[in-house]
Amino acid sequence: MKKSARILSLTMALLLASTACGTAADPTVTDTTSTADTTTAEQLSGEYVNPNVDYGGQTIRAASYDWRGDFWRVADYNLFLTEENGDVLNDAAVKAKRRVEEELNVKLEMFELGAANKPDEIITAVMAGDDEFKFGMQMQIGMPKLLGDTSILVDLNSVPTLDLSHSWWDQNAVEAYSLYGKQYAAVGDICYYSKTSLISYFFNQQMIIDNNLDNPYDLVREGKWTLEKLDQMVRDVSRDLNGNTEYDTDDQYGFMGERASMAYTLIGCGQRFSDRDESGDIEIVINTPRTVDVIERFLKLINDPSCSLPVYKHEKNFDNVWVDLFLAKLKDNTALFFSNQLYVALNMRDMEADFGILPLPKYDETQKDYYTTTSSWWSDNLIIPATNNELEMTGHVIEALGFYAQQYVTPAFVNETVISKTIRDEDSVEMINILYDSVIYDMAMIFEWGGVVNLVNKLPLKDTGFASTYAAEESKILASLASTVKTLKGEQ
Known part of the structure; x- marks a missing residue:
């Protein structure tokens, strides 16, 4: 530790x-x-x-x-x-x-x-x-x-x-x-x-009990809190509550997220946007098979209207989508997971049901550690x-x-x-420790060279996949990085 x-x-x-x-x-x-x-x-x-x-x-x-x-x-x-x-x-x-x-x-x-x-x-x-x-x-x-x-x-x-x-x-x-x-x-x-501002997952404890789902804390401890498990749990709880056969905000959903959830999910899955090579130089490392796989799987989840409420589909319909939709549904036991920043918990003091806090899910069970980042x-x-x-x-x-x-x-x-809150205190402290010890500060997420992070976060709004989208922007991304490196080295 x-x-x-x-x-x-x-x-x-x-x-x-x-x-x-x-x-x-x-x-x-x-x-x-x-x-x-x-x-x-x-x-x-x-x-x-x-x-x-x-x-x-x-x-x-x-x-x-x-x-x-x-x-x-x-x-x-x-x-x-x-x-x-x-x-x-x-x-x-x-x-x-x-x-x-x-x-x-x-x-x-x-x-x-x-x-x-x-x-x-x-x-x-x-x-x-x-x-x-x-x-x-x-x-x-x-x-x-x-x-x-x-x-x-x-x-x-x-x-x-x-x-x-x-x-x-x-x-x-x-x-x-x-x-x-x-x-x-x-x-x-x-x-x-x-x-x-650490990126985490809030979950509704009552919905875990009502739907006979695995204990999320045990999943984290056993290394089984993965992208696959997230997908399974999200789909298991989603319901057409009002029976109108339409997907609307009155129904029950498994996932709610923000615009940057795609980038955060990549970080949680151990995929960085940039890293250092052996000589200490910054390099772009996002163009990998893992990136393609994570994006394809997560896109299927968050773009499925039967189980997810992404912010970009609903923010125009509410004065404050965070309070009026996302927090409201978490509090009234009609949403299981809400991916956002740790401080959101301060707005949940009046929640009657217990809530819990988790790190971002891993790519798979072979991934050794959990990772998070900040907003x-x-x-x-x-x-x-x-x-x-x-x-x-x-x-x-x-x-x-x-x-x-x-x-x-x-x-x-x-x-x-x-x-x-009345959740098990030792579980809460353990999850907070994991979050504080696993923060990734990715320079590409800070400098946003050539819009590389925004490129990923906009994919849910487009019909194109990551590979072709990145290929079209790669030269701009690399040129932007090169310019920054020259400045930091005092070469320009």
């Missing part, structure tokens, strides 16, 4: 013990996080050491987004909240921030970005030489633009007080963002949205602007915030996501 999983398991074990004394609505659950924090901090005392510095109350601004008010409840939270309100996750974020402020004698503030997921404000500030913020949390969708000019960001390897080998940094992301000797971005517990629109990445001339202090702040986010915020999120 990786270090991150061991830490999460320790913290979660303490939280689980607390559930005998209260529920998610019980204030005693909020109190239990302090016990978990103390014990975990003692376990990690050799890893994080208070630097014993005093920055005289200096204000440190971090460029980030304030999306409070969005229909997804995950947007109610960020690491720069200022007031406790009794909400477990809110108060955990406030506590982490205060610990950093007190320990280093600084004041942390958000430099709010108003350009949605775009990095324009960061680029403009750097080009103007403005030192308005010391670090930032940039959404993955905007990273290609930031990395399109290597003078915009600081190489994180040059920050003397930043150690990306610590357990509060995702080593898969550190490795992925290590580009030709430079490290311009990282992901870890400090990246609240990245920790919550480019919701996963944030740590960056430092080139205008920062106080790297030592910034490193101290980032490391402290990452550590205390690991101690307080991540456990609180998991607590609110799964332990607040």
